[in-house]
Amino acid sequence: MGLLAVSGALGLTAPSTASAAVATAATAAGGLAHHTPLSARSALKRLMAGNCRFVKGEMIHPHQCPERRLDVATHQEPFAQVFSCIDSRVPPEVVFDQGLGDLFVIRTGAQTLDELVQGSVEFGPLEYGTPLVVVMGHQRCGAVVAAVESLEHGKDLGPYLNRIVSALKPAYDAAKASSVPKHKLVDATTRWQTTLTVRALEADPRLAPLISAGRLAVQGAYHSLDSGRVTWF
Numbered sequence: 038m039g040l041l042a043v044s045g046a047l048g049l050t051a052p053s054t055a056s057a058a059v060a061t062a063a064t065a066a067g068g069l070a071h072h073t074p075l076s077a078r079s080a081l082k083r084l085m086a087g088n089c090r091f092v093k094g095e096m097i098h099p100h101q102c103p104e105r106r107l108d109v110a111t112h113q114e115p116f117a118q119v120f121s122c123i124d125s126r127v128p129p130e131v132v133f134d135q136g137l138g139d140l141f142v143i144r145t146g147a148q149t150l151d152e153l154v155q156g157s158v159e160f161g162p163l164e165y166g167t168p169l170v171v172v173m174g175h176q177r178c179g180a181v182v183a184a185v186e187s188l189e190h191g192k193d194l195g196p197y198l199n200r201i202v203s204a205l206k207p208a209y210d211a212a213k214a215s216s217v218p219k220h221k222l223v224d225a226t227t228r229w230q231t232t233l234t235v236r237a238l239e240a241d242p243r244l245a246p247l248i249s250a251g252r253l254a255v256q257g258a259y260h261s262l263d264s265g266r267v268t269w270f
């Protein structure tokens with residue numbers, strides 16, 4: 038179960054205009070910048086507020102000034118970590134309206150995970166106490182489109198892109214098993230890829246104890262290219 042499902046019982050829902058405004062004011066004043074590490078719930082609220090600004094076109098571009106650059110030059114305390122796709126349209130710092138020192142970001146094609154990448158995902162929570170890892174897929178993911186075409190038609194993409202195809206096959210198989218219409222296969226594969234990646238990270242032997250202790254949450258997400266809105270699993 039994702040953090041959001043847990044958070045629902047705690048009263049955490051998508052930010053209202055009022056709460057987004059409070060978050061905006063607090064962030065603009067630097068009020069949140071030095072309160073790390075936040076709880077996973079607070080970190081998620083902060084991402085939600087930033088995405089709300091992005092969707093409305095009301096970005097404040099926090100922490101992108103020379104003073105911030107100097108402030109984080111010798112230390113960092115990112116409040117969240119985002120694992121997303123390499124796609125040029127989904128940069129987490131833009132989608133969540135954040136700045137320098139705010140996020141650890143890991144990006145691979147269709148947020149595919151292997152042992153090397155998993156080490157990078159472990160880095161924030163284990164070394165910096167980052168309380169939240171967001172795994173974010175997105176609409177019309179080109180890597181998923183290519184992988185689905187390859188798997189449907191046996192297309193060879195070459196030795197390295199084939200590794201991405203192999204990494205996406207469990208998600209493709211799960212989508213096929215759910216009998217989605219063909220025109221929704223890419224989207225379903227993307228969502229399954231996010232779900233399976235969340236599960237894999239939750240099972241990580243070094244992350245699982247942090248999750249059990251309430252010090253870390255792994256949250257699935259989906260970014261709509263059309264609206265800019267991030268929805269939460």
Ligand SMILES: [Zn+2]
Pocket residue numbers: 122123124146147175177178179180181
């Ligand atoms: Zn993508």
